[in-house]
Amino acid sequence: MKKTSTVRVNGNTIFKGHKLTIGLDLGDQWSCYCVLDEAGRIILEQKVATTPEAMKQTFSKIPQGLIALETGTHSPWVSRLLTELGHKVIVAHAQKVQLITKSNRKDDRHDARTLARLARIDPELLGPVRHRSAQAQIHLTVIRARAELVRARTTLVNAARGLVKSYGQRLPKCGTQRVNRELAAGLHAELREVLEPLLKEIESLNERIQEYEVRMEKIAKESYPHVELLKQVKGVGTQIALTNVLTLDDPHRSRRVARSAVFSGCALDAGTPGRASRR
Numbered sequence: 001m002k003k004t005s006t007v008r009v010n011g012n013t014i015f016k017g018h019k020l021t022i023g024l025d026l027g028d029q030w031s032c033y034c035v036l037d038e039a040g041r042i043i044l045e046q047k048v049a050t051t052p053e054a055m056k057q058t059f060s061k062i063p064q065g066l067i068a069l070e071t072g073t074h075s076p077w078v079s080r081l082l083t084e085l086g087h088k089v090i091v092a093h094a095q096k097v098q099l100i101t102k103s104n105r106k107d108d109r110h111d112a113r114t115l116a117r118l119a120r121i122d123p124e125l126l127g128p129v130r131h132r133s134a135q136a137q138i139h140l141t142v143i144r145a146r147a148e149l150v151r152a153r154t155t156l157v158n159a160a161r162g163l164v165k166s167y168g169q170r171l172p173k174c175g176t177q178r179v180n181r182e183l184a185a186g187l188h189a190e191l192r193e194v195l196e197p198l199l200k201e202i203e204s205l206n207e208r209i210q211e212y213e214v215r216m217e218k219i220a221k222e223s224y225p226h227v228e229l230l231k232q233v234k235g236v237g238t239q240i241a242l243t244n245v246l247t248l249d250d251p252h253r254s255r256r257v258a259r260s261a262v263f264s265g266c267a268l269d270a271g272t273p274g275r276a277s278r279r
Contacts, residue, residue: 181203
């Protein structure tokens with residue numbers, strides 16, 4: 001393995017005249033990369049902090065080459081950054097790289113080597129995927145953030161109803177979006193006082209969820225005209241239609257993915273049988 005000091009002193013001289021293939025194993029704090037020459041020999045192996053600044057500083061000094069990395073939390077922004085630096089980037093489907101997923105040897109450096117070698121031999125072995133655009137990712141995050149609030153609201157509503165039942169009382173039936181402190185009016189004073197902070201949090205979640213819904217409508221109207229076409233299908237609202245469009249991102253992707261997106265959108269709004277609805 002080349003030492004960091006060698007790279008620092010020699011700069012690009014160790015890469016001169018070589019066609020490079022790089023495997024990058026992404027970690028949450030640190031990532032390992034392995035640089036191969038055209039003959040498959042290891043030129044360099046190093047660690048780099050998993051931050052935009054460190055990635056840019058490291059890979060801007062390496063001549064443009066082919067870089068393979070696995071899908072994961074950091075792969076969207078890392079793949080975009082490396083592409084902007086002029087590298088050709090392959091994002092490997094994590095579940096299809098069996099030499100890594102089924103390996104008994106869990107070692108970041110070893111995984112980086114494997115990615116580099118597979119990319120050098122045949123990139124198709126990596127089951128390459130394409131990440132959605134940065135804009136589509138941030139818009140999809142709006143939907144996912146709302147979904148997390150909906151799940152939190154459902155948990156709190158079910159908890160409130162369960163706590164009241166243990167006293168032989170019940171909160172009035174209504175949709176979760178209508179749950180508020182007024183529902184506790186019929187409870188005895190001591191129990192009502194205890195539940196008030198919990199119901200207040202549910203009210204707050206309702207407001208935040210509504211804000212996300214307004215934002216989704218605006219995103220759909222301003223950026224994705226196809227949403228209105230999808231909403232013509234019975235039972236398809238803005239959230240499901242927008243999830244579909246953002247999951248596809250590229251209109252040339254398969255119909256199977258489209259159907260999956262619709263079903264996943266439905267799941268986000270589905271209630272748990274016998275418990276409070278998430279709608």
